[in-house]
Amino acid sequence: MAGYVQDDITPEELERQEALYGPFTDAVRDLVDATIRTLVDEEQVRRAQAEIEEITARLRKEQLDGPFGVRFGATRRGRPWGNTVVGLRNPAAPPLVIEHHPSGDGRVWSDFHLGAAYEGPPDLVHGGVAAMILDQMLGEAAGARGKPGMTARLTLSYRQGTPLGDLRSEAWVESIDGIKTIAKGHILGPDGVTVEAEGLFVMPKWARELMAHREDTPKYFE
Numbered sequence: 001m002a003g004y005v006q007d008d009i010t011p012e013e014l015e016r017q018e019a020l021y022g023p024f025t026d027a028v029r030d031l032v033d034a035t036i037r038t039l040v041d042e043e044q045v046r047r048a049q050a051e052i053e054e055i056t057a058r059l060r061k062e063q064l065d066g067p068f069g070v071r072f073g074a075t076r077r078g079r080p081w082g083n084t085v086v087g088l089r090n091p092a093a094p095p096l097v098i099e100h101h102p103s104g105d106g107r108v109w110s111d112f113h114l115g116a117a118y119e120g121p122p123d124l125v126h127g128g129v130a131a132m133i134l135d136q137m138l139g140e141a142a143g144a145r146g147k148p149g150m151t152a153r154l155t156l157s158y159r160q161g162t163p164l165g166d167l168r169s170e171a172w173v174e175s176i177d178g179i180k181t182i183a184k185g186h187i188l189g190p191d192g193v194t195v196e197a198e199g200l201f202v203m204p205k206w207a208r209e210l211m212a213h214r215e216d217t218p219k220y221f222e
Contacts, residue, residue, distance in 0.1 A: 003069035004078075014073075021081070021089050028091040029117075036116045085136040094118075096133065096169070098140050106145035106173030106183070108137060113166050125162040127195075130187055134197035137171040138183035142201040145173045147181045149201030162187055162194040171197075179203040 009017070031052075038045070068082030068089060081089040086096050094112045101107040120126030135154055142149050171185030180202055187195045 003067070005069055005071050006073070007071050008073045009071075014079075018088065025089050025091050032091055032117050033115050083136075085133055092117075094133075096136065098137065100140075100144050104144060104146070106141045107170075108140045108144055108172070109168065109170045110137065111166070111168050114162075114164050116164070119164060121161065123164055125164060125167075127158060130158075130162055130195045131156055131197070133169055134171070134185055134187065134195065135199065137169045137185045138197060138199040139201055141171040141173050141183045141185065142181040142199075145176065145181065147173075147176055147179075147201070147203060148207060149179070149181055149203045151199055152180075152202045153200040155198045157196045158194070159196065160189075160191065160194050163189050165190075174198070179208060 040048075068080075068087070070078045070080045072078045079088070081087050084090055084092050085094070086098065087093040088095065094114060096110045096112045098108050098110045114125050114129070118125050118129045120129070131154065134156065135151055138154070139149070139151060168188040169185060170188070171183055174182040174184050176182075180200060182198065182200055184196070184198045186193045186197065
């Protein structure tokens with residue numbers, strides 16, 4: 001399970017880290033948006049570049065050797081904070097906060113906002129970004145049904161352009177056959193469904209072996 005790190009931090013430490021890194025990442029995310037849309041003069045751009053390079057050098061003084069991966073503690077609830085869709089510490093992530101139906105039936109949804117950093121055609125979300133979001137949502141649905149898996153196939157139908165701004169995505173499990181799960185979902189804009197998706201998710205061998213040795217379903221690989 002390369003990339004999965006058990007650190008067993010306390011709830012208090014988790015709360016402290018969320019309070020520290022959440023606003024910090026939001027600030028960098030806001031910087032990305034400002035970088036795209038700024039109209040300040042050349043001198044201001046060059047000054048900002050120098051300041052950003054100085055900050056980057058300061059942050060580089062101590063860092064992980066590789067990507068963040070997934071951290072988890074005693075509850076085995078994962079913290080995929082480097083994830084490009086839901087990562088708390090990833091400024092490239094919108095990020096999505098994915099809600100689960102309390103029944104555990106695999107229905108999930110998220111209300112989110114995509115700004116200038118996610119543009120493809122003018123004023124519209126890049127098609128690849130829509131695919132990325134739906135891949136995450138469908139995988140989350142599979143995990144919510146207790147069948148976490150890796151994406152084996154993802155098929156999308158683009159019904160209309162997805163406008164930048166406030167959006168919603170929904171996903172659910174269509175069927176389960178052993179280690180294979182079929183999930184479906186879509187993205188909704190102001191004028192209805194913009195993109196539909198169907199995905200096949202297959203539980204990897206290491207996850208099957210781990211679940212076979214546990215009475216309850218581990219959640220750190222969802």
